[in-house]
Each structure stands twice: as C-alpha cells, then as structure tokens.
Amino acid sequence: MPSAIVTGATGILGREIVFELSKHAPQWPTIHALSRSKKEDYPSNVIHSHIDLTSSADGMAADLAKVRGEYVFFAAYLQKDSEQENWDVNGAMLSNFLEVLTKTGAIERVKRIILVTGAKQYGVHLGAPKNPMHEDAPWLTGSQWPPNFYYNQQNILHDFCSQHGKEWTVTYPNDVIGFARGNFMNLSTALALYALVEKEMGRGDELVFPGSPAFYTGFDSFTCSKLHARFCAWVALEPRAANEAFNVVNGDVNPEQFAPAEASVSDLAEKPPVEVQADELGLRGHEVTRQSKVEQQVDLVNWSQRDDVKAAWERLADREKLDKSAFEKATWGFLGFVLGRNFDLVISMSKARKYGWTGYQDTWDSFESVFEDLEASGVLPKKS
Known part of the structure; x- marks a missing residue:
C-alpha cells in the first residue's frame, strides 16, 4: 500500500490532504505530515514532523532521514512582499526539499510528486484572463510581466522529475474556501x-x-479545500494524470x-x-x-x-x-x-473530467x- 509525504501540512490545502489520506488507512497506511508548526492532532496513521523548508538541505536531510513515501504532495507556500521574493523563496523551498529526497535516498521509492499551485498561473492577480481558463493557456513570461513563482516551481519540478525518471502532477485551485x-x-x-x-x-x-x-x-x-484534497488523492493514483497539470475548482x-x-x-x-x-x-x-x-x-x-x-x-x-x-x-x-x-x-474543469474526475462541491x-x-x-x- 502507498505511503505519502505532505509538506505544508498545517496550511489550508496541505492540512486537508493529510486528513483526506488519513481517512483511508487501508489504502494509505502511513502519511508523513511535514510543517513548520505542530498545531494539529492527526490520526494514528499520520507521523507529524516539524521542518523548516527555508533551512539548508543538509539540515533537513538529517531530520528527515527516515521519511519515505511513494507519493509526495508539496503544498508548502510562503507569501512575501514582492513577486521576485515569492519567486526566490518558494522556488528555493521546493528545490531544497527535492534535494533532501536525493540526500536521504527517499527519491528511490517516490513514484509521483504532486505540486499544489494556483490560478495565479493565469495571471488573475494582474487583470482579466481569457475565459474560460484552460490548462494549455500560454504562460505570461517576458519583461512585460512580473515574475510568476508558479512557473519557477513547475520548471524546477519538471527538470527534477526528468532527471530522476519520476512522474509529476500540478494542481491549479482558485480562491480557496478552507x-x-x-x-x-x-x-x-x-x-x-x-x-x-x-x-x-x-x-x-x-x-x-x-x-x-x-x-x-x-x-x-472557488475551490473547496476538502474537494481539492479529494482531487489530490485521486490524481496521485490515476495513471493517465502523470505529467499533467489540472484546474481544480468546485465545478x-x-x-x-x-x-x-x-x-x-x-x-x-x-x-x-x-x-x-x-x-x-x-x-x-x-x-x-x-x-x-x-x-x-x-x-x-x-x-x-x-x-x-x-x-x-x-x-x-x-x-x-x-x-x-x-x-x-x-x-x-x-x-x-x-x-x-x-x-x-x-475556470474550466473539462480536462479533469476527461481524465475521469467526477468530484463536485x-x-x-x-x-x-x-x-x-x-x-x-x-x-x-x-x-x-
């Protein structure tokens, strides 16, 4: 049976991923919940560890030496004062954590990494997007646009998975209710x-x-955090969802x-x-x-x-x-x-529907x- 690693485990989206997986103990017997704070009481199949993703990879590797999981859910996020700072900090957190997986040898068991991002993917913080929004919309790159840290994170993830022969999936929730x-x-x-x-x-x-x-x-x-968690549990195990990005909204x-x-x-x-x-x-x-x-x-x-x-x-x-x-x-x-x-x-849910997702909230x-x-x-x- 698969085990999971969830970063950002006390945040609005990460917390619900932990609880959703933990409800299905026969399917997910072990969930490693990683967060900067330890303010949750989780079920017995959850191992909650304190970790600061802004610290060095070496330091984290020592703390996470025994953490293993076939599926990694990266839901950690830090809000900074500028888009460049968001790019730098959130990119570094993901890079450092992926490096930790290699340092500890945990990457050998990993099958798929699910990255949680958001509708900033479409520039909704900059102005009107093309409606409805679909996952194949062009990325807003170039000097006329501010840095978008979701692009940085996705490029980091794509390169890492290509290098190590692993699968990835990305989610795009919006205006989360949680x-x-x-x-x-x-x-x-x-x-x-x-x-x-x-x-x-x-x-x-x-x-x-x-x-x-x-x-x-x-x-x-809108995206209900509980619906997003159910989607993450589904998409992690859906073979056709490998190396794909999906909108995740209520429907x-x-x-x-x-x-x-x-x-x-x-x-x-x-x-x-x-x-x-x-x-x-x-x-x-x-x-x-x-x-x-x-x-x-x-x-x-x-x-x-x-x-x-x-x-x-x-x-x-x-x-x-x-x-x-x-x-x-x-x-x-x-x-x-x-x-x-x-x-x-x-925001369109057509792609997820075509891949078999039937959730609605x-x-x-x-x-x-x-x-x-x-x-x-x-x-x-x-x-x-």
Whole structure:
C-alpha cells in the first residue's frame, strides 16, 4: 500500500490532504505530515514532523532521514512582499526539499510528486484572463510581466522529475474556501468577520457588498479545500494524470452577491493577461483587453482599522468569548482584492473530467462547512 509525504501540512490545502489520506488507512497506511508548526492532532496513521523548508538541505536531510513515501504532495507556500521574493523563496523551498529526497535516498521509492499551485498561473492577480481558463493557456513570461513563482516551481519540478525518471502532477485551485487551525490567511475568515462586525454595528440587515459593482453581478470559480484534497488523492493514483497539470475548482460558477459609496479604485497590470490572446480570439480593442481594476465600495483594510469597527469587534469577541487575534490577523487586503476585481473568473474543469474526475462541491455549502469549522475553533460565535 502507498505511503505519502505532505509538506505544508498545517496550511489550508496541505492540512486537508493529510486528513483526506488519513481517512483511508487501508489504502494509505502511513502519511508523513511535514510543517513548520505542530498545531494539529492527526490520526494514528499520520507521523507529524516539524521542518523548516527555508533551512539548508543538509539540515533537513538529517531530520528527515527516515521519511519515505511513494507519493509526495508539496503544498508548502510562503507569501512575501514582492513577486521576485515569492519567486526566490518558494522556488528555493521546493528545490531544497527535492534535494533532501536525493540526500536521504527517499527519491528511490517516490513514484509521483504532486505540486499544489494556483490560478495565479493565469495571471488573475494582474487583470482579466481569457475565459474560460484552460490548462494549455500560454504562460505570461517576458519583461512585460512580473515574475510568476508558479512557473519557477513547475520548471524546477519538471527538470527534477526528468532527471530522476519520476512522474509529476500540478494542481491549479482558485480562491480557496478552507480552514486551518490558527491560520487566518483565508477569505472565509475575513468575510465572516466583516458580516459579524457590521451586524454588531447595527447594519446586518443591509450588508453592503464591499467589492466591485461590476463583480457584484460577475462570476468566480472557488475551490473547496476538502474537494481539492479529494482531487489530490485521486490524481496521485490515476495513471493517465502523470505529467499533467489540472484546474481544480468546485465545478459551479457563482456570482459574488450579498446589498449593493465607492471607497477606492486601484489599477492592475497595464495590460491584462487576456491581451496576449486578443488577436486569435478576435478581442482586439474589446473592453476586456483594457486595464483591469480593483474597485472597493468598502476599503476593507481601512475599514478594519477604524476605531468604531475595532470597538465593535472587542464587544463581540468579549461577549462570545472569541479568539481576538482573528480580526487583526485576517487577510483584509486579500478579501478586498477577491471581491473588488472588475472582471470574471471562469475556470474550466473539462480536462479533469476527461481524465475521469467526477468530484463536485456546491460553493455555498463549502462556505457553510468552513463557517462551522470556524465556530468550533472559537473564531466565530456559535449559532443561537
């Protein structure tokens, strides 16, 4: 029976991969969960080890001397202040870890390495992409585009697997709906806290959509972290998925709606990613090829720093005995970006379907499930 190695095992995506595999102990009798922190209680078939992927390969090799697995799930990620730093740090973490596999001899047993990336693959952080997004879209390389660390990681992985005769698979999730203990870097936490504090301040009946008026009736494709974990378990063992990359989203396309004051507007890249394919798609001069923007009816970063908002959170947290650090650590800028994009994100699951994937997750159910997890962890109040 196969064994697994999962890096980033306490993150929103890595955590769920560990739990998904551990539920099937006869199939996955041993899972090595690797993370910088050790804040999870895992089932008995999970061996949890503390490891810092930014440390030297030699140091990690000594700590991981006995770690072996046929399938490696690399879900570790560090967010830095610039795209070049993201390129350098996240590329180095993957390179160092792959070097560790060779130093310890673990690479001899490895059959496939699954790399978790994201929809930045399509430049969704730069502006409007070509919709729907397919895995064969051109990479945004060249001096007119900022460095994309997902390209760096994939090139590192491709070269390594070619050199060692191993298989690889890459996943592209988007706008992940998930939970990780003590990790508030997700849109679900910020979204829930925004609604709760607005209600505490007496505005719950007319909750203002804080993002772009255009995106209020637009569309997004979300990824439930639990669905992504099930996909990873499936794709690891699917023979046809070797050396392929796949979009992984819920399978529905949802409008970002909840009552529609524009507080801020910021420009994204001068040319959006779709402009690369404008001629072949007959879109030259079309509105979608113009510079994309992030429009916020409520600037969530500024909102979160207001005295009246902070006071409302303090009252709510004291009354309900909530984790007070959640509000300060919530990623307000990320939520503002997700809701403020003035363009659609429609991500195709056709390729995965053709390879046999049948998974689906209702996005609203995903949010409800994560909110229940946040309630259980003391971030949100219990339902009355």
